[in-house]
Amino acid sequence: MLSYALRRIVIVVITLLAASVVVFAVLEIVPGDPARLMLGINATDDAVAALRQQMGLDQPLVLRYFAWIGGMLSGDFGRSYTYSVPVIDLIRERLVVSLPLALMALALSTAIAIPVGVFSAARRGTAADTGVMAATQLGIAIPNFWFAILLVYVFAIALRLVPAGGFPGWEAGIGKALAALILPAIALALPQAAILARVTRSALLDVLGEDYIRTARAKGLPARLVLRRHALRNALIPVLTILGLQFAFLLAGTIIIENVFYLPGLGRLGFQAITQRDLIVVESVVVLLVATVVIVNFLVDLAYAWADPRLRRR
Amino acid sequence: MISKTSTFLAGAALALALTSSAFAARTDLTLAIQLEPPHLDPTAGAAGAIDDIVYQNIFQGLTRIGPDGAVLPSLAESWSVSDDGLTYTFKLHDGVTFHDGTSLDAGDVVFSLDRARADDSTNAQKALFSAIASAEAVDDLTVKVTLSRPQGSFLYNMGWGDAVIVAPESADTNKEKPVGTGPFKFVDWAQGSSATLEKNADYWGEPVALDKVTYRFISDPAAATAALLAGDIQAFPSFPAPEAVAQFEGDPRFSVVIGSTEGETILSTNNGKEPFSDLKVRQAIAHALDRQAIIDGAMFGFGTPIGTHFAPHNPAYVELVETYPYDPEKSKALLAEAGYPDGFKATLKLPPPAYARRGGEIVAAQLREVGIDLEIIPVEWAQWLDQVFKQKDYDLTIISHTEPNDIGIYARDDYYFDYHSDAFKQVMAELDATADEDKRYELLRQAQEIIAKDAVNGYLFELPKLGIWDAKLEGLWHNLPVQSNDLSKVHWTD
Numbered sequence: 001m002l003s004y005a006l007r008r009i010v011i012v013v014i015t016l017l018a019a020s021v022v023v024f025a026v027l028e029i030v031p032g033d034p035a036r037l038m039l040g041i042n043a044t045d046d047a048v049a050a051l052r053q054q055m056g057l058d059q060p061l062v063l064r065y066f067a068w069i070g071g072m073l074s075g076d077f078g079r080s081y082t083y084s085v086p087v088i089d090l091i092r093e094r095l096v097v098s099l100p101l102a103l104m105a106l107a108l109s110t111a112i113a114i115p116v117g118v119f120s121a122a123r124r125g126t127a128a129d130t131g132v133m134a135a136t137q138l139g140i141a142i143p144n145f146w147f148a149i150l151l152v153y154v155f156a157i158a159l160r161l162v163p164a165g166g167f168p169g170w171e172a173g174i175g176k177a178l179a180a181l182i183l184p185a186i187a188l189a190l191p192q193a194a195i196l197a198r199v200t201r202s203a204l205l206d207v208l209g210e211d212y213i214r215t216a217r218a219k220g221l222p223a224r225l226v227l228r229r230h231a232l233r234n235a236l237i238p239v240l241t242i243l244g245l246q247f248a249f250l251l252a253g254t255i256i257i258e259n260v261f262y263l264p265g266l267g268r269l270g271f272q273a274i275t276q277r278d279l280i281v282v283e284s285v286v287v288l289l290v291a292t293v294v295i296v297n298f299l300v301d302l303a304y305a306w307a308d309p310r311l312r313r314r
Numbered sequence: 315m316i317s318k319t320s321t322f323l324a325g326a327a328l329a330l331a332l333t334s335s336a337f338a339a340r341t342d343l344t345l346a347i348q349l350e351p352p353h354l355d356p357t358a359g360a361a362g363a364i365d366d367i368v369y370q371n372i373f374q375g376l377t378r379i380g381p382d383g384a385v386l387p388s389l390a391e392s393w394s395v396s397d398d399g400l401t402y403t404f405k406l407h408d409g410v411t412f413h414d415g416t417s418l419d420a421g422d423v424v425f426s427l428d429r430a431r432a433d434d435s436t437n438a439q440k441a442l443f444s445a446i447a448s449a450e451a452v453d454d455l456t457v458k459v460t461l462s463r464p465q466g467s468f469l470y471n472m473g474w475g476d477a478v479i480v481a482p483e484s485a486d487t488n489k490e491k492p493v494g495t496g497p498f499k500f501v502d503w504a505q506g507s508s509a510t511l512e513k514n515a516d517y518w519g520e521p522v523a524l525d526k527v528t529y530r531f532i533s534d535p536a537a538a539t540a541a542l543l544a545g546d547i548q549a550f551p552s553f554p555a556p557e558a559v560a561q562f563e564g565d566p567r568f569s570v571v572i573g574s575t576e577g578e579t580i581l582s583t584n585n586g587k588e589p590f591s592d593l594k595v596r597q598a599i600a601h602a603l604d605r606q607a608i609i610d611g612a613m614f615g616f617g618t619p620i621g622t623h624f625a626p627h628n629p630a631y632v633e634l635v636e637t638y639p640y641d642p643e644k645s646k647a648l649l650a651e652a653g654y655p656d657g658f659k660a661t662l663k664l665p666p667p668a669y670a671r672r673g674g675e676i677v678a679a680q681l682r683e684v685g686i687d688l689e690i691i692p693v694e695w696a697q698w699l700d701q702v703f704k705q706k707d708y709d710l711t712i713i714s715h716t717e718p719n720d721i722g723i724y725a726r727d728d729y730y731f732d733y734h735s736d737a738f739k740q741v742m743a744e745l746d747a748t749a750d751e752d753k754r755y756e757l758l759r760q761a762q763e764i765i766a767k768d769a770v771n772g773y774l775f776e777l778p779k780l781g782i783w784d785a786k787l788e789g790l791w792h793n794l795p796v797q798s799n800d801l802s803k804v805h806w807t808d
Binding site for chain 2: 030031032033034036037038039040041042043044046047050051054082083084085090093094149152153156157160163164165166167169259260261262263264265268269272274275276277278
């Protein structure tokens with residue numbers, strides 16, 4: 001188990017380094033001068049040149065890459081061109097919105113999907129199963145931003161139960177903060193729940209056809225116990241895979257959802273930073289997202305090994 | 315019994331107190347702007363969102379631009395101009411303090427002007443200060459500014475957000491913590507979310523009605539509509555979704571005020587490139603444009619057609635829409651005369667705003683009618699600035715020029731239109747040297763006519779200001795002669 005984990009960690013580090021080079025290189029060759037963007041079309045050339053110098057954009061590319069990577073390793077992500085505050089502070093402020101949002105959505109989608117998947121698998125071929133499958137098909141087909149707008153019209157405008165968007169900050173009280181996150185979390189969670197429910201159902205159906213299930217049934221174990229004790233645990237591998245992938249999707253999905261709900265999250269920060277050519281912020285946010293996805297996948301790999309001891313030897 | 319009565323009376327008094335306080339007008343306001351500013355220093359950035367928050371609320375200049383576009387006194391209570399138009403003497407208001415408690419004196423004004431025109435200045439409108447030869451403090455409250463050449467627009471220039479007066483103690487930190495002289499003080503900026511201002515109790519001028527103001531940043535048009543309908547915000551002074559305006563017009567809870575801006579939306583044309591260097595081709599394009607169809611399609615009917623690069627609300631405006639009226643047949647004839655009987659192919663680069671992307675589709679369809687086949691290339695702002703504006707690597711593009719009174723850009727040789735007219739430059743030079751208002755208007759009219767006749771660009775429409783706010787709210791500006799959300803007169807009516 002230990003050497004398995006170590007091998008995985010080496011892969012994680014190499015992936016991150018490669019990602020940082022690609023992200024940096026791609027963004028630096030994208031056209032657009034951050035200084036000109038900030039000063040606009042009436043600015044004189046010497047004012048733009050003065051700003052470029054202030055931003056350190058007159059330094060050579062390679063030097064800037066190593067300054068950036070070196071700083072990141074020591075926890076200094078540099079200063080935002082546009083906001084002129086440390087990038088690490090910006091990211092920290094945004095993470096306290098995006099991370100709870102993604103986790104809420106993940107929890108919601110799991111809490112909905114697994115019982116639904118089990119319910120459907122246990123009643124394979126019945127009208128209830130067909131109904132649930134049709135509903136999940138719809139859930140996958142509906143784009144989450146459209147669903148978000150629908151939620152806003154019902155719960156914020158018609159019923160006035162929650163605000164239509166924005167985030168009051170955790171200091172405004174946990175109740176208010178959660179009220180601001182609940183609609184975005186639902187909008188993010190439902191399409192994911194639909195996918196997860198289908199995966200849970202089909203994984204369970206695969207397992208339910210296995211010999212050991214027949215044996216368990218033959219020895220007289222009640223159907224509910226067969227499902228919970230023998231089938232579900234063995235069906236978890238594909239479900240875990242999808243969960244790991246979904247976390248990446250949820251983080252990416254926040255870019256759209258955070259715009260619809262004007263939440264000050266990481267996705268919106270990245271989006272704004274791209275349009276404003278705040279390269280250092282984009283680079284840091286993207287590398288952070290890559291790191292999150294890589295680390296989540298690493299944890300999923302470890303979870304596989306926990307769920308299936310055979311994998312540890314590979 | 316007595317105690318019961320007194321309890322009752324106390325209760326009645328309390329109820330009365332509660333109702334009367336409930337009738338006192340609200341003093342808070344949450345309004346939204348579409349874009350979040352990159353920082354809050356108007357002297358170091360072009361983003362209109364900076365002025366949306368700080369101009370005339372936090373920061374003030376020597377002069378200010380009023381809601382009708384007129385130049386009014388601000389920190390300078392009066393001024394005099396020498397006969398040769400080269401020396402301006404400003405008399406400052408007495409008793410003005412910055413939000414950090416330091417008092418405003420002539421030294422701060424000299425500092426601000428010198429800073430804006432210094433070699434290492436990052437002022438986005440450095441050209442505003444180009445005529446200044448020197449600024450000196452005569453005494454604590456008198457500043458003498460000497461110009462190297464007469465500049466008729468000097469007082470107007472000093473009213474821009476880029477020309478506000480800052481203090482040397484706080485100039486370097488204004489980006490994150492703006493310190494000005496205005497009626498509102500900066501409280502907090504939750505990046506990505508909102509900025510909060512509060513009433514400046516020590517304000518030197520007329521006290522304001524609002525105690526607390528919160529700006530939210532909402533860029534998504536659907537979210538903007540929802541935020542207003544849900545009551546999360548009470549005003550969206552420049553509402554980003556023309557398609558949703560009708561829904562508010564029928565709702566008694568809201569006031570819908572359609573005003574004008576300084577944004578001339580034009581089909582910018584690369585005059586330095588074949589075939590657009592040919593006047594006949596540009597005239598053909600002008601004849602092919604049906605402005606009302608563009609306004610209806612791109613702006614859902616909101617916007618005023620223009621025939622030149624000038625705001626219709628300006629007193630010097632000339633109606634030139636009919637210089638080259640919509641006439642596809644004439645357009646084809648002109649193309650044939652220019653040597654393109656079968657039309658030609660060209661590109662149309664479109665920046666992100668909806669007016670450009672939606673308008674571009676319609677412009678392309680209209681030009682196709684006369685044989686000009688446009689390939690639409692969507693670009694981001696940063697790409698637009700780099701390719702179109704800086705490198706002049708474009709044929710046609712659609713963009714709104716939102717700087718007030720910016721017809722002077724047509725005299726710039728290196729500007730991205732690549733337009734060169736000695737006649738126009740001469741009018742501009744004369745305008746610069748003229749202070750008399752009637753004479754200035756006359757010159758501005760001539761300037762508008764020259765560029766209209768030369769069909770330098772396709773002149774489409776003046777960008778409207780779609781204001782939507784709570785029906786009980788009063789005092790927000792109806793038009794936008796300068797980028798601002800001046801809140802000094804805003805109050806609730808109940």
